[in-house]
Amino acid sequence: MRIALIGVGMIGGSLLAAWRQAGLVTTATGYDIDGSAAAQALDRGLIDRSADSVAQAVRDAELVVVATPVGSMREVFAQAAAALAPAALLTDVGSTKGGVIADARAALGAAFSRYVPAHPIAGKELPGVKHADARLFSGRRIVLTPVAETSSDALAKLEDLFARTGAQVQRMEADEHDRVFAAVSHLPHLLSFALVAAIGAETGGERRLGYGGAGFRDFTRIAAASPVMWRDICLANREALGAELRRYRVLLERLQQAVDEGDAATLQRTFELAAQLRRQWADPADAR
């Protein structure tokens, strides 16, 4: 299959690596606004050619994978639309779906029916194609959020392609997707960024960070993620994220009161609910 990758980063690079391992790639062309990213991907043999523009990259491609920050996707879709081959399939790997789908609908015209919105639930805090990993999706989930116009043929093809990465592929409504991931992904990222920023902004904050132990390391691992990517995600999903953050802040206000007043019962009840749920929780990837 001839693949065009727009946005040559960790996720897009990992997809190509997985598909190459599965023998699915005839040629892969990459385009990134940062030329050094494409150069690294060439060096690693993930792409065969680096293109000078989105239009050049997608010409002749049978599948176009858009793996830029979600804030850039509308522009990418618009540039791709003019140069797409008639039967080309498209997908994206954005962490928000409602906004990206609206962007695609506005930009793609007739090709919109061959676009299958996707979100691989996999990542690591290390950005860049140099961290691409063919095993990244193994045992993970990839969520597809097709809409009424999505061609069932295109959907079936992408389901098969994504399954070949070793992931479990499943479908979900875009709205529900965005609400769920506001809670379990976007809000935790915002909270983790905020904690490190809050400590860093204090006098002596950098020295304080030095005392963080294993708990701090775990809690703040996601604060090393790409600021631009997460800015875009927070904005693209601002309605659902805003609602989750508001709900969370109400709980924090209650916990502040409990701390200030020495209300042991409220703290214990909240911590017990959380500990019980978290101990039951199993990462889908734990099974691999």
Next chain:
Amino acid sequence: MRIALIGVGMIGGSLLAAWRQAGLVTTATGYDIDGSAAAQALDRGLIDRSADSVAQAVRDAELVVVATPVGSMREVFAQAAAALAPAALLTDVGSTKGGVIADARAALGAAFSRYVPAHPIAGKELPGVKHADARLFSGRRIVLTPVAETSSDALAKLEDLFARTGAQVQRMEADEHDRVFAAVSHLPHLLSFALVAAIGAETGGERRLGYGGAGFRDFTRIAAASPVMWRDICLANREALGAELRRYRVLLERLQQAVDEGDAATLQRTFELAAQLRRQWADPADAR
């Protein structure tokens, strides 16, 4: 050395395991309000005897290690005080120091000068002596917060003993300790508990948790920690924790506004500050 361990859990058990490996233990006696904890420690050979009371455990001990939740320490100190051998040393492993020191001062009488407050910056979210590990402290820090009355002899002995676990031992003022750990440990725990509790309290919350990926796993690992232990820590350090939580909530209010209004610059600035600091940050244990 004859050691009495009051509170036979993961941290206390790990200390005994490390000291046994270093050849420092003649006999170890354990006491826990949960008899099965002491039984497990006997089975694993971490303690030689299980005592029926704090007083019985500390009689004849050269070193008493208090490793209960911090909310129980005042009572433990009081019960130990009556039965202590004249030259016995004491230490604790509590995550807060100001309150524990006040409890020790009130309860220990003349023995207070032989008490060395300590906080091993090591842990895992799995509670219980069955998770005790002789290597837990290796490469980690153990912070001692002696006060004016602390005997320099007792301090030097405990510094040496803790160093024999493989940890880096350092001194700090108790006040400063409590402010620093409110920021880098107690607040993250409260925030992590709160996130899981908030999602769990929503309709369909348990199903939503199932979509959490690697970021969620990292952020919420500490929400599986002991609710009673963390309730006690939050209450024992309520002044410093309350202040940190208040400061954090001000930042969250600003980020809520940025999300609601689509203010990209504020989000990006905050995320960039955090990502830069977090990428520089190195866990002292990473070096091991």
